[in-house]
Amino acid sequence: MISRRALELATAVLTGSFGVAVVVQSLDNGIGWSSAGVDSGTFPFLTGIIIVLGSLYNLVRGVLPVASLANVPIAITPIELRRIAGLFVPAAIFVAAIPLAGIYLASAGYIFAVLAIPRHQSVPRALAMALATAIGLYVVFERMFQVSLPHGALAAALGL
Amino acid sequence: MDNLGELLHGFTIAVTVPHLALMVIGVLLGILVGVLPGLGAPNGVSLLLPLTFGMQPVSAIILLSSMYWGALFGGSVTSILFNIPGEPSSVATTFDGYPMARDGRPTTALATAFGSAAFGALIGVILITFLASWVAQVALAFGPAEYFAVYFLAFASFVGMGGAAPIKTVVALAIGFAIAAIGIDTVSGSVRLTMGVDELVKGVNFVVAVMGLFGIGELLVAVEEEFHARAVSSKIDWREVFRAVGRLPRHGVALLRSAAIGCWMGITPGGPTAASFMSYGIARRFSRRGRYFGTGEVEGIISPETADHAAGTSALLPMLALGIPGSATAAVMMGGLMIWGLNPGPMLFVDQKDFVWGLIASMYVGNIVAVVLVLLTVPVFAALMRIPFVVIAPLIVIICVVGAYSVSNSYLDVVMMLGFGVVGYLFKKLFYPLAPLVLAIVIGDKAEDAFRQSMLMSKGSLAIFFANKLVTCLIVAGIVLLLLPLVLQLAHLFRKPAPPTNETTAQEKVII
Numbered sequence: 248m249i250s251r252r253a254l255e256l257a258t259a260v261l262t263g264s265f266g267v268a269v270v271v272q273s274l275d276n277g278i279g280w281s282s283a284g285v286d287s288g289t290f291p292f293l294t295g296i297i298i299v300l301g302s303l304y305n306l307v308r309g310v311l312p313v314a315s316l317a318n319v320p321i322a323i324t325p326i327e328l329r330r331i332a333g334l335f336v337p338a339a340i341f342v343a344a345i346p347l348a349g350i351y352l353a354s355a356g357y358i359f360a361v362l363a364i365p366r367h368q369s370v371p372r373a374l375a376m377a378l379a380t381a382i383g384l385y386v387v388f389e390r391m392f393q394v395s396l397p398h399g400a401l402a403a404a405l406g407l
Numbered sequence: 408m409d410n411l412g413e414l415l416h417g418f419t420i421a422v423t424v425p426h427l428a429l430m431v432i433g434v435l436l437g438i439l440v441g442v443l444p445g446l447g448a449p450n451g452v453s454l455l456l457p458l459t460f461g462m463q464p465v466s467a468i469i470l471l472s473s474m475y476w477g478a479l480f481g482g483s484v485t486s487i488l489f490n491i492p493g494e495p496s497s498v499a500t501t502f503d504g505y506p507m508a509r510d511g512r513p514t515t516a517l518a519t520a521f522g523s524a525a526f527g528a529l530i531g532v533i534l535i536t537f538l539a540s541w542v543a544q545v546a547l548a549f550g551p552a553e554y555f556a557v558y559f560l561a562f563a564s565f566v567g568m569g570g571a572a573p574i575k576t577v578v579a580l581a582i583g584f585a586i587a588a589i590g591i592d593t594v595s596g597s598v599r600l601t602m603g604v605d606e607l608v609k610g611v612n613f614v615v616a617v618m619g620l621f622g623i624g625e626l627l628v629a630v631e632e633e634f635h636a637r638a639v640s641s642k643i644d645w646r647e648v649f650r651a652v653g654r655l656p657r658h659g660v661a662l663l664r665s666a667a668i669g670c671w672m673g674i675t676p677g678g679p680t681a682a683s684f685m686s687y688g689i690a691r692r693f694s695r696r697g698r699y700f701g702t703g704e705v706e707g708i709i710s711p712e713t714a715d716h717a718a719g720t721s722a723l724l725p726m727l728a729l730g731i732p733g734s735a736t737a738a739v740m741m742g743g744l745m746i747w748g749l750n751p752g753p754m755l756f757v758d759q760k761d762f763v764w765g766l767i768a769s770m771y772v773g774n775i776v777a778v779v780l781v782l783l784t785v786p787v788f789a790a791l792m793r794i795p796f797v798v799i800a801p802l803i804v805i806i807c808v809v810g811a812y813s814v815s816n817s818y819l820d821v822v823m824m825l826g827f828g829v830v831g832y833l834f835k836k837l838f839y840p841l842a843p844l845v846l847a848i849v850i851g852d853k854a855e856d857a858f859r860q861s862m863l864m865s866k867g868s869l870a871i872f873f874a875n876k877l878v879t880c881l882i883v884a885g886i887v888l889l890l891l892p893l894v895l896q897l898a899h900l901f902r903k904p905a906p907p908t909n910e911t912t913a914q915e916k917v918i919i
Contacts, residue, residue, distance in 0.1 A: 251837075258833045262578055269585045272600045276592070284863040287592040290855045291600055294584040301578035308574075322836060327631040331832075334630045338623070338804045342825055345808070346818060354805045367797045376798070384809060394813040 251322040255309030259302045266298030337361050349399025355381040414536055417764030420465060421772055429466060430473040430769065434777045437477020438784060442485050448478035448736040452743075464747040465765040469773070471743060472723070472766065475736050476777040479679075479719050480524060483712060484785060487516045490629075491803065492621055496679035496715045498842060499687040503700060503707025510703050514644045517785055518651035519705055520712045523662060525778050526655070527713035530666040531673065531720025532770040539728055539756070539767075551860035552871045556881035558854035560888070562843070564685050567888030571840040579839050583847025584855070586611050593852060594859050604819070611823065612814045616848050619824040620841050622807040624831020626800055648782065658709050661690055665710045669717025679718040681850065684842050686714030720770065727755060727763060 269291055276288030323331070341357040348356070355377040363373035388394045420426070436455065440448065452471050459467035482497035487504035500520060507516040566576050589600045590610025601607040655662065665686040672682035690710035691700040700707045719736075726737040749755065755763055811824035834841055865871035873879045 254833070255837055258837055258839070261830075261833070262582060265582065265585070268602060269600060272602060276597055276599055280867050283595060285859045285867075287595040287597045287599060290858070291585055291588040294581040294588070297581040298578055298585065301574050301581065304574045305578065323631070330630050331627050334626060334800060335828075337801075339825065341804065342808060342821055345821065350809065350812070354808075357805070358801050361801045362798065365797075367795070380802070380805065384805070388809060388813065395816065396809060396812060397818065
């Protein structure tokens with residue numbers, strides 16, 4: 248169970264740290280006015296400062312027991328968390344597998360895994376859908392629009 | 408009346424069998440790229456560009472512009488049926504289009520969208536027909552300061568009229584600006600904000616961000632709830648199509664206002680995305696039923712769609728007349744013009760009358776072709792809606808992954824897209840508005856360039872933003888919008904001290 252307050256805090260910290268990173272990085276480019284006009288770091292520097300200040304405000308708003316936040320104390324219930332993980336974890340594994348397996352193999356495996364393992368579809372149907380996905384991708388992108396998708400290290404090793 | 412004579416001559420060029428065939432092909436391909444979230448009108452037009460090198464310029468531009476119309480319409484189809492904007496400019500259509508389709512009125516939502524889109528496009532083309540030369544001269548006087556003022560107004564309208572918590576809007580906007588700044592700085596050529604990752608030199612493409620924020624983020628929000636197959640009838644009820652279109656004139660004010668916003672944002676390089684958001688925000692503020700926006704309001708569909716297409720169409724006006732593209736797609740087309748040996752700019756209207764007026768006439772015909780074809784093909788796309796969510800979800804993930812990759816053949820983009828998905832989920836969950844974030848990513852660079860160029864012109868003095876009436880009005884309007892939430896809050900405090908504000912949550916629910 249994740250409370251709304253914890254989520255607000257985490258997000259404010261996330262945006263705030265991005266802001267700090269932007270501020271620090273932009274100092275490398277120089278801020279202010281030089282002979283060439285406005286220095287290239289100035290604009291990012293200002294946006295970074297705004298992000299940090301805004302995040303601090305949101306952080307304080309998130310901590311203080313304001314009526315509007317108290318209305319929804321729980322942001323994510325355990326069941327919801329499990330469902331989200333059920334979608335996101337396989338997706339992350341799929342993305343992680345692309346450099347090795349290539350997009351066709353990875354997406355076919357991904358489709359097969361998410362359909363067959365939780366038994367949403369029978370194994371033959373899941374297999375058919377997985378193949379159809381890979382072939383569909385190949386036809387639309389590689390053939391019709393001539394966008395070359397990653398074939399993966401495995402295919403390269405096999406000399407494809 | 409010179410223009411009318413030229414237009415009639417244009418029709419004799421546009422309405423020929425080969426050109427009509429090209430329109431049908433272009434529109435169908437356009438709907439395809441519009442429906443696929445990864446491929447947008449700019450991608451589609453660039454991919455098609457090599458095929459046009461052997462064609463007559465006028466045939467080539469008819470093919471490309473028809474694809475553009477198709478993509479604009481196709482983007483709305485997925486926005487309404489799947490809540491996935493196929494194009495950044497149809498993001499605002501999801502706000503009310505999707506709830507209406509979900510409530511069992513997909514035909515009404517689609518017909519309303521296409522009807523108002525066609526109206527917006529028509530106004531845009533009429534504008535081009537009659538005002539081409541005149542508007543070009545006005546925009547000729549635009550300097551960087553004016554450009555910046557227009558961008559500033561667009562951004563300020565989010566804070567003042569967006570409806571989300573103002574500070575959250577500001578944070579979202581600023582993050583978008585920072586993301587836009589990543590990569591090579593177009594003014595000085597120095598590398599910025601790469602966080603030590605060399606590959607980030609190329610910057611973060613907005614397609615990557617949009618697919619993560621809206622595609623994956625939306626999926627994560629959707630999967631939380633028990634998801635039953637949203638079995639919406641895949642049949643288009645043709646009588647309902649005509650009924651919905653017949654009801655449009657009742658919203659005449661919204662139609663005209665949105666078309667005006669769209670034309671303005673299209674000619675000034677605000678672009679269709681900014682136009683649709685601005686139109687939606689303004690409609691919600693001024694509509695009598697404003698507080699129902701986000702639940703499937705008719706005007707919530709009319710406003711962004713009309714403005715989107717009006718802007719998309721009128722974006723071609725500065726491209727033709729001045730050689731300044733009003734949108735990304737127009738920029739790609741302009742590249743095509745130069746490859747075909749034409750020189751975009753005022754001389755086009757003198758030297759290449761056949762080309763210009765053939766194109767303008769084809770816009771009238773092409774949009775009619777697009778409306779008919781998109782309505783005919785909707786059942787094909789709507790049939791996809793009966794597929795269960797467990798099957799759709801991984802497919803959407805794959806489309807997002809492939810789309811993110813194909814932007815610049817980079818694996819890093821795919822990883823970033825997934826990261827944007829998490830951010831999109833958090834933002835949606837906590838009512839941070841996503842729209843300003845995306846808009847800032849898309850036009851943040853241009854706004855910064857305009858600001859720095861005006862600073863160069865004025866040697867660092869901000870007085871350049873108050874140098875003439877036009878720019879002063881734009882800037883002052885922007886500042887007023889920016890301060891609006893603060894003023895409202897202060898007024899609220901003075902009236903009754905320390906009220907328990909449930910109001911924010913009510914508003915929060917409405918926005919995104």
